[in-house]
Amino acid sequence: MLNKTLAELAKGLDQGEFSSVELTQAYLERIKREDSKYNSFITVTEELALTQATAADETRAAGNATSMTGLPIAHKDIFCTQGVRTSAGSKMLDNFVSPYDATVIRQFNAAGAVTLGKTNMDEFAMGSSNESSFYGPSRNPWNTDHVPGGSSGGSAAAIAAGLAPAATGTDTGGSIRQPAAFCNLTGLKPTYGRVSRYGMIAYASSLDQGGPMAQTAEDAAMMMNVMAGLDPLDSTSADRQVPDYTAKLDAPLTGLKIGLPKEFLSANLNPEMATLIHAAVKEYEALGATVTEVSLPNTALSVPAYYIIAPAEASSNLSRFDGVRYGYRCEDPKNLEDMYKRTRGEGFGTEVKRRIMVGTYALSEGFYDAYYKKAQQIRRLIQEDFVRVLSEVDVIMGPTTPTPAFKLGEKTSDPVEMYMEDIFTLSLNLAGLPGMSIPCGMNNGLPVGLQIIGNYFAEEKLLNVAHKFQQATDWHTLKPAGL
Amino acid sequence: MEWETVIGLEIHAQLATNTKIFSGASTAFGAEPNTQACAVDLALPGTLPVFNESALRMAVMFGTAIDAEIGKVSVFDRKNYFYPDLPKGYQTSQLFYPIVGEGHIDIELEDGTTKRIGVTRAHLEEDAGKSLHEEFTSQTGIDLNRAGTPLLEIVSEPDMRSAEEAVAYVKKIHALVTNLGICDGNMAEGSFRCDCNVSVRYKGEELGNRTETKNINSFRFIEKAIKGEVIRQIDILEDGGRITQETRLYDADKDETRSMRSKEEANDYRYFPCPDLLPIVIDDEYIDTIRKALPELPDVRRSRFVDTYQLSAYDAGVLSSYKPLSDFFETVTTVSADAKLSANWVMGELSKHLNQHDTDIKNSPVSALQLGGLLQRIKDNTISGNIAKKVFEAMWNEGGSADEIIEAKGLKQVTDTGAIEKIVDEVIANNQKQVDQYTAAEPDKRGKMIGFFMGQVMKASGGKANPGQVQGLMKQKLDALC
Numbered sequence: 001m002l003n004k005t006l007a008e009l010a011k012g013l014d015q016g017e018f019s020s021v022e023l024t025q026a027y028l029e030r031i032k033r034e035d036s037k038y039n040s041f042i043t044v045t046e047e048l049a050l051t052q053a054t055a056a057d058e059t060r061a062a063g064n065a066t067s068m069t070g071l072p073i074a075h076k077d078i079f080c081t082q083g084v085r086t087s088a089g090s091k092m093l094d095n096f097v098s099p100y101d102a103t104v105i106r107q108f109n110a111a112g113a114v115t116l117g118k119t120n121m122d123e124f125a126m127g128s129s130n131e132s133s134f135y136g137p138s139r140n141p142w143n144t145d146h147v148p149g150g151s152s153g154g155s156a157a158a159i160a161a162g163l164a165p166a167a168t169g170t171d172t173g174g175s176i177r178q179p180a181a182f183c184n185l186t187g188l189k190p191t192y193g194r195v196s197r198y199g200m201i202a203y204a205s206s207l208d209q210g211g212p213m214a215q216t217a218e219d220a221a222m223m224m225n226v227m228a229g230l231d232p233l234d235s236t237s238a239d240r241q242v243p244d245y246t247a248k249l250d251a252p253l254t255g256l257k258i259g260l261p262k263e264f265l266s267a268n269l270n271p272e273m274a275t276l277i278h279a280a281v282k283e284y285e286a287l288g289a290t291v292t293e294v295s296l297p298n299t300a301l302s303v304p305a306y307y308i309i310a311p312a313e314a315s316s317n318l319s320r321f322d323g324v325r326y327g328y329r330c331e332d333p334k335n336l337e338d339m340y341k342r343t344r345g346e347g348f349g350t351e352v353k354r355r356i357m358v359g360t361y362a363l364s365e366g367f368y369d370a371y372y373k374k375a376q377q378i379r380r381l382i383q384e385d386f387v388r389v390l391s392e393v394d395v396i397m398g399p400t401t402p403t404p405a406f407k408l409g410e411k412t413s414d415p416v417e418m419y420m421e422d423i424f425t426l427s428l429n430l431a432g433l434p435g436m437s438i439p440c441g442m443n444n445g446l447p448v449g450l451q452i453i454g455n456y457f458a459e460e461k462l463l464n465v466a467h468k469f470q471q472a473t474d475w476h477t478l479k480p481a482g483l
Numbered sequence: 484m485e486w487e488t489v490i491g492l493e494i495h496a497q498l499a500t501n502t503k504i505f506s507g508a509s510t511a512f513g514a515e516p517n518t519q520a521c522a523v524d525l526a527l528p529g530t531l532p533v534f535n536e537s538a539l540r541m542a543v544m545f546g547t548a549i550d551a552e553i554g555k556v557s558v559f560d561r562k563n564y565f566y567p568d569l570p571k572g573y574q575t576s577q578l579f580y581p582i583v584g585e586g587h588i589d590i591e592l593e594d595g596t597t598k599r600i601g602v603t604r605a606h607l608e609e610d611a612g613k614s615l616h617e618e619f620t621s622q623t624g625i626d627l628n629r630a631g632t633p634l635l636e637i638v639s640e641p642d643m644r645s646a647e648e649a650v651a652y653v654k655k656i657h658a659l660v661t662n663l664g665i666c667d668g669n670m671a672e673g674s675f676r677c678d679c680n681v682s683v684r685y686k687g688e689e690l691g692n693r694t695e696t697k698n699i700n701s702f703r704f705i706e707k708a709i710k711g712e713v714i715r716q717i718d719i720l721e722d723g724g725r726i727t728q729e730t731r732l733y734d735a736d737k738d739e740t741r742s743m744r745s746k747e748e749a750n751d752y753r754y755f756p757c758p759d760l761l762p763i764v765i766d767d768e769y770i771d772t773i774r775k776a777l778p779e780l781p782d783v784r785r786s787r788f789v790d791t792y793q794l795s796a797y798d799a800g801v802l803s804s805y806k807p808l809s810d811f812f813e814t815v816t817t818v819s820a821d822a823k824l825s826a827n828w829v830m831g832e833l834s835k836h837l838n839q840h841d842t843d844i845k846n847s848p849v850s851a852l853q854l855g856g857l858l859q860r861i862k863d864n865t866i867s868g869n870i871a872k873k874v875f876e877a878m879w880n881e882g883g884s885a886d887e888i889i890e891a892k893g894l895k896q897v898t899d900t901g902a903i904e905k906i907v908d909e910v911i912a913n914n915q916k917q918v919d920q921y922t923a924a925e926p927d928k929r930g931k932m933i934g935f936f937m938g939q940v941m942k943a944s945g946g947k948a949n950p951g952q953v954q955g956l957m958k959q960k961l962d963a964l965c
């Protein structure tokens with residue numbers, strides 16, 4: 001019963017092939033047996049999972065099952081989960097047991113889903129490789145010398161290794177799409193505001209967005225039906241009708257207008273990756289789509305703009321980790337200042353400290369206009385690029401990443417090189433647009449992701465475009481050797 | 484050359500919302516520490532603010548009342564600094580686009596003229612928690628009940644030229660916010676507090692360096708702190724020194740200000756727009772609806788008290804300065820049908836008791852209806868003014884209506900002419916010496932001498948005889964002996 005999609009598992013549960021308890025136990029056993037290779041979980045919530053699975057089986061027996069009832073999934077350890085350690089991958093929160101559920105967790109619980117555990121991540125979601133986690137890096141099941149991507153690397157590794165059929169992730173600059181690409185998964189970053197951020201530990205508030213990571217677009221659609229919607233606890237969540245994301249998955253793509261930004265397919269792109277992207281686009285043409293070249297001239301500016309705005313917000317968001325009320329506190333502080341300095345000096349890792357310092361600098365008196373304000377202006381330009389292009393085409397396609405998964409340690413010595421990893425994904429977060437990554441081929445034994453970008457709140461369209469591709473191809477069904 | 488004082492004030496008024504500005508926790512004062520702090524107030528990871536619309540309505544009420552420009556789009560910013568009672572490590576405030584723009588308020592000066600004081604702006608922000616240093620040895624307790632209480636920070640122009648003007652301004656703002664019902668005005672509990680920016684200069688010259696004295700919480704301390712600071716600054720300047728731009732604290736016990744931090748040590752607050760909150764967008768209709776529903780403002784009420792009740796300007800000023808007091812007075816007047824008598828009792832006997840027991844009019848054990856009932860009995864001659872004080876004392880201590888107390892204690896005034904006549908006759912019979920003096924005196928001196936006989940009758944009647952009747956009868960009987 002393992003190695004199935006959520007949709008297949010839902011069918012199995014429905015037809016009584018297995019119970020949620022059996023399914024959950026099978027995953028828990030596999031996690032126990034296999035996860036030392038991938039380090040994809042920070043916390044396995046065995047007891048909680050079995051309680052939820054038992055309840056789900058009872059709900060089903062009573063005839064009250066939803067499409068999610070009894071399905072085990074994993075949650076990125078950035079979503080606060082009541083009674084469970086919620087670490088955000090940081091020593092700072094290693095001892096933090098959340099007294100409340102994030103809205104996303106509450107929604108999945110209400111739908112009857114089963115929580116297998118909390119997945120590994122870059123510390124406070126700051127990273128593109130999962131190497132900044134306090135709990136050690138997670139590894140890519142396609143090749144454990146390689147990173148699974150980040151920051152939702154634990155979620156990606158867990159799904160790719162068959163330790164969870166699906167998982168939640170968050171995406172501030174590519175943290176759902178890039179690990180999905182690296183691990184041959186389907187990941188969706190929804191429109192900013194589509195999924196509640198309440199209880200999702202903030203990295204950069206104006207960019208953070210939770211979303212699904214799954215094996216198929218259909219599974220991602222099932223998860224979106226649970227996750228999306230207005231939340232009165234999140235002022236930035238969108239007051240907008242939530243469609244049934246599974247309803248139009250099969251709609252024909254005849255007449256679909258695809259834009260290919262020349263900036264995404266420039267000479268800098270690995271030629272083998274470019275070939276795979278072009279092949280995928282050809283496949284879409286065969287499905288009835290038309291393709292035009294478009295231009296997003298400010299793409300190159302997205303990296304510097306992002307690396308001002310995100311650290312600026314982070315420098316403020318992470319001020320609450322001061323050792324006063326919860327989380328890590330240094331031993332025997334001499335006085336208040338000593339407590340602040342050592343708590344934060346010892347509790348945060350290198351990358352987090354780097355971004356706090358960058359952000360603090362960017363907001364400082366005398367530098368605000370030159371950095372933060374300027375970055376916001378660039379952000380508007382980037383947004384305008386997308387709005388213009390998306391008035392001419394239905395979706396924009398390109399690579400999710402410049403290269404397939406790199407090796408552990410390969411980019412840790414040069415932060416800027418690591419930041420350039422996100423060149424194709426960052427701009428969407430700056431614009432607030434939805435985007436997906438779906439498998440579109442293999443390069444030297446490592447998966448390659450096709451990024452699909454849509455207009456605001458066009459998740460339904462994106463899922464349809466992704467699903468039709470997955471009906472026509474089988475890249476997404478490929479599994480790492482041995483699985 | 485003559486020194487001139489320049490004063491600008493920042494007033495923090497806690498808005499009287501039921502719940503906090505960004506969470507659903509209660510704002511009630513005086514609860515056990517940390518019992519009114521929810522996940523948002525504790526700044527637990529992942530929590531987000533949701534703006535409380537009633538704070539907006541109250542800020543707009545204030546803005547319309549001071550004739551200010553209202554920000555159609557106002558934005559919350561984060562003011563970043565570390566302090567243990569600031570849970571998020573930033574205060575959510577409004578720097579760039581405040582809800583209330585430029586406005587003004589008029590104060591009355593001692594010479595009877597009025598002076599217009601400019602209000603630069605007023606913005607919404609959240610209060611911090613409290614650090615408790617006294618209760619713990621080598622540790623500090625943090626109480627986050629107050630964290631997230633909505634504040635309206637009202638910033639004045641540097642328009643005031645003396646401590647007296649400053650106090651008049653603060654009192655005027657206090658009267659306004661309490662009349663609007665947007666702040667309970669309780670200075671002892673910190674609901675209304677004031678930062679004073681003070682500088683001195685030779686008249687006509689450029690502004691001098693200023694100091695800011697923080698968190699002063701009584702009208703008297705504001706006056707004392709400013710006066711002390713002015714003297715301190717003049718002393719330094721006359722000795723050839725310079726004023727350091729700094730933040731100072733007022734120590735009420737020592738009646739002096741002392742340095743808290745200098746400008747060099749000041750925080751760089753790294754303000755930026757709060758990404759967790761949307762800009763507040765309001766339209767003319769929203770503002771007009773609030774403007775039309777504004778309660779009577781203190782200045783208007785004061786004029787009405789003079790016009791309608793023929794109160795003196797002073798009495799009207801006192802009685803219109805604090806809404807609960809104004810409302811109390813008007814209820815007493817309605818019941819007693821005598822405004823002057825009501826004003827005297829509210830400002831006299833009642834205020835005296837409130838002060839002695841250190842309590843507020845809102846917590847007065849004697850209600851306006853009770854007091855009004857008491858005054859009715861003075862008016863209809865059931866009791867005298869002196870007896871009324873006894874009844875009031877009983878009301879204050881034991882409760883009950885005037886009629887119940889008068890009945891229970893047998894304080895009803897004696898108006899039965901036969902009974903009074905009997906006492907008068909007794910007094911005349913028992914005081915032959917004074918009667919002789921009376922009859923021997925020149926007629927125009929007799930008026931004063933009658934007081935002695937009055938006193939004897941009142942004493943004999945236990946104060947219950949109607950003084951008017953006694954006087955008439957006594958004069959008639961004594962004069963008959965002459």
